[in-house]
Amino acid sequence: MQICKIGERQLEKALKLIQDIFEECDREDYEEPGIQSFYHFIQKENMDEKCKSGEMVFFGAYDQSDLVGVIAMRDGFHVSLLFVRKDYQRQGIATRLVRRGIAYCLEQNPALKAITVSASPKGRDAYEAMGFQALTPEQKKQGMRFTPMRLNL
Numbered sequence: 001m002q003i004c005k006i007g008e009r010q011l012e013k014a015l016k017l018i019q020d021i022f023e024e025c026d027r028e029d030y031e032e033p034g035i036q037s038f039y040h041f042i043q044k045e046n047m048d049e050k051c052k053s054g055e056m057v058f059f060g061a062y063d064q065s066d067l068v069g070v071i072a073m074r075d076g077f078h079v080s081l082l083f084v085r086k087d088y089q090r091q092g093i094a095t096r097l098v099r100r101g102i103a104y105c106l107e108q109n110p111a112l113k114a115i116t117v118s119a120s121p122k123g124r125d126a127y128e129a130m131g132f133q134a135l136t137p138e139q140k141k142q143g144m145r146f147t148p149m150r151l152n153l
Helices: 008-028 032-041 044-053 093-108 124-128
Strands: 002-006 057-064 066-074 078-084 115-117 140-143 145-153
Touching: 002 093, 008 032, 008 057, 008 066, 008 078, 008 140, 032 140, 032 145, 044 057, 044 124, 057 078, 057 093, 078 093, 093 115, 115 124
Parallel strands: 078 115
Antiparallel strands: 002 057, 057 066, 066 078, 115 145, 140 145
């Protein structure tokens, strides 16, 4: 398994993987407005702009040449997207992606004290296993359910 920064040419493939995993694993936890909001957020044009501005950076987990997981770090401290193909889950890939995302953020800002995430209902246990702690109970905004969490570094 190799973790690499995702460039402009691989971004569309990464976003397609995210959409496919969302459909298979997470969609049922969201109301229709939340689903539409998520799809709008991951549109290529939107992500191109965020990557070019430096707001967002993507890393991919590759098994040989097959993309099996993706993380996007936003604003240098927030896990914005973390998705691993269902057949590759529970193998430590998400943890490796998070570690790579944290390493990148620390390279950009060595004084960084914490990483945050708005964990989906299905992702919360995985984040807790990685050491993240819930900041509040689960919330729902615009049809999306999430738990704000933080990992102190």
